[in-house]
Amino acid sequence: xxxxxxxxxxxxxxxxxxxxxxxxxxxxxxxxxxxxxxxxxxxxxxxxxxxxxxxxxxxxxxxxxxxxxxxxxxxxxxxxxxxxxxxxxxxxxxxxxxxxxxxxxxxxxxxxxxxxxxxxxxxxxxxxxxxxxxxxxxxxxxxxxxxxxxxxxxxxxxxxxxxx
Amino acid sequence: xxxxxxxxxxxxxxxxxxxxxxxxxxxxxxxxxxxxxxxxxxxxxxxxxxxxxxxxxxxxxxxxxxxxxxxxxxxxxxxxxxxxxxxxxxxxxxxxxxxxxxxxxxxxxxxxxxxxxxxxxxxxxxxxxxxxxxxxxxxxxxxxxxxxxxxxxxxxxxxxxxxx
DNA sequence: CCGAATTACGAAGCATGCTTCGTATTTTGA
DNA sequence: TCAAAATACGAAGCATGCTTCGTAATTCGG
Numbered sequence: 001x002x003x004x005x006x007x008x009x010x011x012x013x014x015x016x017x018x019x020x021x022x023x024x025x026x027x028x029x030x031x032x033x034x035x036x037x038x039x040x041x042x043x044x045x046x047x048x049x050x051x052x053x054x055x056x057x058x059x060x061x062x063x064x065x066x067x068x069x070x071x072x073x074x075x076x077x078x079x080x081x082x083x084x085x086x087x088x089x090x091x092x093x094x095x096x097x098x099x100x101x102x103x104x105x106x107x108x109x110x111x112x113x114x115x116x117x118x119x120x121x122x123x124x125x126x127x128x129x130x131x132x133x134x135x136x137x138x139x140x141x142x143x144x145x146x147x148x149x150x151x152x153x154x155x156x157x158x159x160x161x162x163x164x
Numbered sequence: 165x166x167x168x169x170x171x172x173x174x175x176x177x178x179x180x181x182x183x184x185x186x187x188x189x190x191x192x193x194x195x196x197x198x199x200x201x202x203x204x205x206x207x208x209x210x211x212x213x214x215x216x217x218x219x220x221x222x223x224x225x226x227x228x229x230x231x232x233x234x235x236x237x238x239x240x241x242x243x244x245x246x247x248x249x250x251x252x253x254x255x256x257x258x259x260x261x262x263x264x265x266x267x268x269x270x271x272x273x274x275x276x277x278x279x280x281x282x283x284x285x286x287x288x289x290x291x292x293x294x295x296x297x298x299x300x301x302x303x304x305x306x307x308x309x310x311x312x313x314x315x316x317x318x319x320x321x322x323x324x325x326x327x328x
Numbered sequence: 329c330c331g332a333a334t335t336a337c338g339a340a341g342c343a344t345g346c347t348t349c350g351t352a353t354t355t356t357g358a
Numbered sequence: 359t360c361a362a363a364a365t366a367c368g369a370a371g372c373a374t375g376c377t378t379c380g381t382a383a384t385t386c387g388g
Contacts, residue, residue, distance in 0.1 A: 015223055018236065022294045022303075023197040023212050025310035028237055030194045031375085032317040033187040038376095048187050049344070059179055066366060072182065073192055078345050080367075085343080102353045102366040130186045133316035134309055139186075145298055145306055146189035152297035153196040195345085202346095213374070230336060242375050244337075249373080266336040266383045 033130040040126035044119050045089075049074070051123050053082055054116045057092065057108045064103040065094075073155045091115060197294040204290035208283050209253075213238070215287055217246055218280045221256065221272045228267040229258075237319045255279060 018024045037048045046054075049072075056071040057063065063071070069079035083106055086092040091112035097103040108116070131139045182188045201212045210218075213236075220235040221227065227235070233243035247270055250256040255276035261267040272280070295303045 015219060016288065018216060018219065019311060019314070020307065022291045022307060022310075023201060024216060024236075025307065025314060026190065026193045026197050026294070027212070028314045028319075029190045029310060031237065031319070032313065033190050034375090035317075035320060037187060047343070048191070052182060052188060055179060055182065064366070072188075073195065074344090075346055076366085077347090077368080078343095081344075097366095100354070100366085104367080124180065127186045130190070131313065133313045138309060142306070142309055143184065143186060143189065145302060146186075146193055147183060149196065149295065149297045150183070150189060150192045153199075155192075155195070156199060198345090211373070228336070238374090239376060240336085241338080241377090242373095245374080261336095264336085264384070268337080 029130070033126070036129050037123070037126040040122040040129070041119055044115060044122075046115070046119060049082055050086060051116075051119065053079070053086065054091065054108065054112060057106060058113065058116055062105050062107045064097065064105055066103075068106060070155075086112070193294070197290070200293050201287070201290040204286040204293070205283055208279060208286075210279070210283060213246055214250060215280075215283065217243070217250065218255065218272065218276060221270060222277065222280055226269050226271045228261065228269055230267075232270060234319075250276070 034048055037051075041051065052072045052074075053068065056068055060067070060071070065080050065083060066076055068083070069076045072079070074082075083092055083094060087094045087106075090109055092106055093109055094104045094106050097105045128139075131142060134142055198212055201215075205215065216236045216238075217232065220232055224231070224235070229244050229247060230240055232247070233240045236243070238246075247256055247258060251258045251270075254273055256270055257273055258268045258270050261269045292303075295306055298306055
């Protein structure tokens with residue numbers, strides 16, 4: 001049996017350093033990635049989220065906002081805001097669906113598609129650089145572990161019913 | 165020499181799926197942690213950031229806002245906002261430093277210190293649960309790799325001079 | 329000792345992210 | 359068929375996160 005740790009300095013137990021807490025480290029990683037992405041892609045005036053949206057739209061060709069939100073695992077209202085900003089810059093079109101007037105069908109404009117192509121190399125480098133301090137083998141392992149965590153924690157929309 | 169990949173479907177090359185991009189996975193991990201933290205600690209009306217701040221204050225006893233921001237690797241103005249909200253709830257005191265009237269010295273109130281103790285168990289479980297889909301050994305490895313990435317990417321304050 | 333650099337803040341503005349509440353539209357089931 | 363449920367949005371509000379610009383106070387070099 002392992003020996004219990006000795007407590008120093010009275011009743012206050014040893015605090016758990018931030019730098020060992022998974023949540024803190026994840027926040028820092030996110031912060032680091034965003035900074036690297038801005039370094040690489042800032043000239044194109046595109047944020048990581050916007051790049052995700054443009055990518056999703058390139059795959060979908062056309063999709064309503066709720067579908068896009070699910071694609072990128074983002075809140076519906078947040079997605080709407082981002083799409084509005086992209087539409088204001090004429091990178092995305094948002095037109096009411098004639099067949100279902102509740103929905104707004106979004107699609108890339110030619111300018112949006114062109115921007116996506118132009119950015120891709122830099123964006124890819126930024127993503128790679130985020131894990132640049134790990135070896136190639138470790139990077140693959142790290143990505144695999146993140147995927148496993150994501151798979152084990154399904155995104156919670158209000159759509160995802162708790163009772164069914 | 166390895167054979168070049170064959171392109172299907174005309175000129176469009178295969179898109180890089182979101183679920184393989186480090187930045188996307190990191191954003192999802194952050195999202196997952198925040199949700200787990202809220203599940204565990206929501207009853208205490210404390211967010212992960214606020215918990216980090218309270219923890220940092222417990223270690224420092226007393227500190228000005230800029231020091232705290234550096235402690236938790238957060239922007240100075242964001243830190244100020246969070247501290248204001250904590251102060252509004254009487255968990256933190258913010259008093260102008262008599263020796264240096266530019267600075268505001270912050271410290272935990274008794275209520276803040278008590279809350280920190282009360283939350284600690286739940287917060288620790290939330291942090292652990294975030295990596296819950298990995299084995300014990302993998303969790304340690306994952307944390308170590310995150311620490312290495314963080315160490316390799318020093319936080320960028322405006323204070324951190326680019327030229328010196 | 330006094331002007332200049334530094335430091336600690338605050339305000340304003342933009343972009344995420346989330347929740348809750350309300351509305352318009354479509355679908356569905358009795 | 360027609361009221362009820364489901365769906366897609368929008369608006370409002372709060373909490374991060376960041377940048378830039380401005381202000382007040384302190385420190386430091388000549």
